[in-house]
Amino acid sequence: MIITIGGLPGTGTTTIAKLISEKYNLNHVCAGFIFRDMAKEMGMGLQEFSKYAEENPNIDHEIDRKQVELAKEGNIVLEGRLATWMLKKNSVEPTISIWLRAPSMVRCERISERECEDINTALNKMINRENSEKKRYKELYDIDIDDLSIYDIIINSSAWNIEGVFSIIDMAIANKSK
Template identity: 45%
Template sequence: MLLTISGLPGSGTTTVSRLLSEKHGLEMISAGEVFRSLAKEYDMTLAEFGELAESDDSIDLKIDERQKEIANTRDNIILEGRLAGHMAEKALKVWIKASVDVRVGRIVARESGSFEYKLSETIEREASESVRYKTIYDIDINDLSVYDIVIDSEKWDQFQITDIISCAIDNNSYF
């Protein structure tokens, strides 16, 4: 089984992926964690690293090629990342959404800092990623047509979302 979980920062993708991983015994591969660890290795903020990635396609390509390779060679995994649904051919593809204000509130709770600063950083990061995805892959991140399930994390908490996706997993013979 291959499951992809995608969404913008703060939407709940990592939390839901971890819960699904535990519930179904699936390994979780997170593009966001790879990106954050690379930013730390470069001793940069996410915004700074995003700027670098805008001028150096190899950063996104490394992360995304790794996800493609994993998706095509391994079973029983969850690929969690913004483009995971585009990187896997045969998978149950999920997009988790929430408004920018709710997402930034979650980011502030997770990382601390002021709401205004994190809002500005999030908007800048998303704009940077949008440009890179369009330039590198010709992917419009706002086009959700590749996803089997689009779910709003403002309406359901992480446990309810996990249950909804689990129902789809249990009743889907596609993968």
């Protein structure tokens, strides 16, 4: 089974991906964690590393290569904004692909709480990060991250609590036609 889950920062992808991986005994690979680890290795914060990645396409290419390689082994939840795109571009079809969404301020509040930052700082960082990623994805892969047509399920994660979002996804996985 190969499950992809994506969404903008603060939509709950990591929380849901962990729940899916636990329930279905799947490996969980998060592109964001790989990106953060790379930033840490270079002694940079996320914003600084995002700007660095704009000038160094090998960063994104390496993350995406790793995701595709791991997905080919199967039994995985791949979490990342480009996970579904990368698999499809490499002729790997996910069992099910999910996109989580939520209004900007809901996402900002979640990020602010998670990162222990004030709302304005979190909002500024979130906007800068999203703009950087959108630019990189378009330039590197000609992908419009706002095009959600490739996903099987799109869920507004602000409309339900964590258990509700997971329940919808769990039902979809269980009832996905083979």
